[in-house]
Amino acid sequence: MIGMLLRVLGRDYAQPMRRTLALMTAAAVAEGLLYALLVPVLRELFGSRPAAALPWLVAFATAFTGYGVLRYLSDRNGFRVGSAILRGMYHRLGDHLARLPIGWYDAGRVGEVSVLAGRGLLAAMSVVAHLLAPFISASVTPLTIAAVMLAYNWQLGLAALAAAPVVAAIQLWTARAMAAHDAERHERDHDAGARVIEYLQAQPVLRAGGRSAERFRLLDEALREVERVARRLTLSVLPGAVGLTLTVQAVFTGVLVLGAALALGGGIGAPELLTILVLAARCADPLLSLSDIGGKLRGARSELARLDAVLATEPLPEAAAPILPQHHGVAFESVTFRHGERTVIDEVTLEVAPGRRLAVVGPSGAGKSTLLQLLARFYDVDAGAVRVGGADVRAIATEELMARIAVVFQDVYLFDGTIEDNVRLGRPGASAAEVRAAASAARLDEVVERLPGGWSAHVGEGGALLSGGERQRVSIARALLKDAPIVLLDEVTSALDPVSEAAVHEGIERLMAGRTVVMVAHRLRTVRRAGHIVFLEDGRIAEQGSHEELLRLEGRYAAYWRLSVAALEAAAGPPIG
Structure with a gap:
């Protein structure tokens, strides 16, 4: 998990994170070594001269003060680094998301990213500020204490160390059992959240159709699935938690029995036995807390994995030596673009001279809006080239390209x-x-x-x-x-009332004046004013030319035009009077 955390943090925060880990580990080791001083303290207190324990008590107090300072520095550094990392990760995630292709943001991905950028990022970064220090302390301090016990009595030390592989095995088994259900839990949580939003947004339609009860059953089933997955997840973790408790108690009992046997046989004295039992008890507390801390870490690890997957997604590549466009014309040269298995744009070649207007028309799903998106480099083509000012958009710096393009969407x-x-x-x-x-x-x-x-x-x-x-x-x-010298318009007036359309159209005319324009349009007057018209069908150019030329062809555009005129006349209704 530490490796994944360092990878997610990146080079800027990996080094501060390593220093924080070193400081936390040093504090945990110091805590374990601190208990070594209990042996001479108790030996003198239970011996013939109890006053001789005073120097050892002073040494213990001094060492405890040093450990306290070290622990304070460790915790403070953890909080500071954690806060800085959280702030930095928001910027890093935001910058990375801004560079990803628009096609990456499908409907499901947007909801996932919104959860990741909120609760997910907080959970992942809370590891640094809240979970690493207790986890390292619960792991390293008992091992240090066991080493101290080994130095005083090898039999009792080995008995204490026997718990280490068992505890590690239990933690690993619990992690695997939890991981098997964690992906399903995340999916069910996402489905239930989407169902709740859908249910709330669809209330007018559902109530009008008398279907609200049916929809409630679907929502209720989604919530029941969340409950079932949560129950399975809890049951998968429960054996590990119980096993850890039983292992720790069994080892403590074994140390107690072995210590008593050694004391009765004269192998060790009563002060040493008492000290060993105190050390063993001190080992038990952090080990028992590993179950709770481990569960939180596993939950944070799943969020880290999702964050790592997003950050590992490759953005559109930037040119090593960007070039500047020479003019404001645009061109498509044998462009092919696929979305999944579907070919959206198929061998399209066309050109728009600087200051000219191109209208793209055609049926829904023909690839009209995709042409605009390729021109703005929301995607990269699979074959051919899209050019602005004679330069391939892939060879133009993103900031330079976007500075030359203004987009108005529907x-x-x-x-x-x-x-x-x-x-x-x-x-x-x-x-x-x-x-x-x-x-x-x-x-x-x-x-x-x-x-x-x-x-x-x-x-x-x-x-x-x-x-x-x-x-x-x-x-x-x-x-x-x-x-900007280039304007892209995507059906900007298709859903407006006549009054709003007139106002918007006036603004559009002013926007297009003197600029290179590529527009996806359905409105008749917008299409007629274009210098060149392309009729797109199934990703291919079926016809192209001026409005008059295309009408004379009596082809697909002419049929589209007649249907549009008929629809407009039908909407206007019969003349009054």
């Missing part, structure tokens, strides 16, 4: 802060006048004026206090403030 996520905080994400160093200008261009100032608190109004987690159109205006203002 689903906008806002952070729980003010509107101004969210707009400033586009360019944190922008002046107040620049923020206001971007907001005005996106027609966000209309939203600000009617909100209580104006620019200081909080948007709620995810932007929950704003409507979809209002969130989209914040996103457009953010992109305008960034002032």
Whole structure:
């Protein structure tokens, strides 16, 4: 486990951790050696001249004071290093997560990471501050005491040392038994948590359909599974805890019987026997605590293993010698991209000149949004190349690439802060006048004026206090403030009402002016204004050209256009009067 802990901590914290371990071990050894002074103390107290014990008592008090200082330094260092490591690990985990491919974040992974970044990281890092010192003390101090006993009487020392392999075997067996159920417990906890969230979020639908009782049975079954796994886990640990207690008591009894026999035979004196029994009793307490400490360590180890797995996930590689794009055009050269077993993009080749607009249309699942994600290097292609300004995006530094690209998604996520905080994400160093200008261009100032608190109004987690159109205006203002030469738009008006769509569309037009634009679009007027249109189907380019050229072809795009017009007319309804 120590090896895994040092690997998770990385080079920055591995050396302080090693010093902490050395200090904790030194304190545990000092505690064991301290009890060696009990032998001369008790020998003199029970001898003919009890006053002769005074120098030994002074030596014992001095040694105890030294041990106390060492233990204080050890514990304080453990807490300090633990706090520093926890803070550093949050930064390390956050930095690593920010570099992982977007495709790594599937639905199940997001929930797992959120638990790991909260309770999991606290549990894993609590090892340093709260568990290592007692564990080392419970392991090293009894061994040191047994060595002291061996120095005074080899028979009693060997009897005490006989417990060591048995205790180690019990701990190893318990760890394996617990590990067999720990993965299942984690999975059941995750399933139950997801079921609870699902049950709460689905209340309107379930109640409308009269299915709330059925859903409750599913939730109840998930919770029963958690209970069953917890029971099995407890039963798997129980034999080890009982076995450890019986072993320690048996060894103590054996030392007591052997000591009594040696004393009766004249092999040792009464003071030595009494000291050996005190030492044996002092060995028993920490050994018995190993069961509880070991259980906590095993729980923390499982969290460490999950943290280690996340940190071991390889991020997208950075170029050793990054190059700069020469212009603001983009191109796809025989690009193929697979997600699992499915080929999402298949041999796509197209080019957008600087300052031109490309519209990508097609049925759901055709790979339209994936093209934008490949261009922003959320993923790396499996074959071919995606180029920005003539340079392969894999050869461009990530910060340089993202500085040249502004992305506006259909689903906008806002952070729980003010509107101004969210707009400033586009360019944190922008002046107040620049923020206001971007907001005005996106027609966000209309939203600000009617909100209580104006620019200081909080948007709620995810932007929950704003409507979809209002969130989209914040996103457009953010992109305008960034002032990137390349703009990626992903169906930004597909779910908006006509009033919001008109406002957002006006902001989009200002955002696209003079920039290279690649947009995934369904709205007719957005598609028509594109200089070049690509119809994507099953990851391949079925047709491409201008709007008029594609209509003349009477192919897939023309059929799509007619369906879109018919849907728009049906939504408008018959003329009034």
